[in-house]
Amino acid sequence: MSYFKAHSETEAELHTIGALLCVLDEVALDHLTQDDAPIASGIINLIQVVADRVKKAQELLEAEYQIQRKEAGQ
Helix, strand or coil: CCCHHHHHHHHHHHHHHHHHHHHHHHHHHHCCCCHHHHHHHHHHHHHHHHHHHHHHHHHHHHHHHHHHHHHHHH
16 A cells, blocks of 8 residues: 555545544534533533544644655655
């Protein structure tokens, strides 16, 4: 597998995970009842932390890809 193909598949997967977490966050905010507030709050916080980590991973992968392109061009 080429670097580009592996990178593309990983990046696509991370974008999918990020999108799913955003949807889950919206659903949790819109549909959980007040009775579940302590549990919902913990779940929402966890979702936000994971989504932030996924975003950071996307940024790191993009930086890695840019470095690889520069090295290949030299």
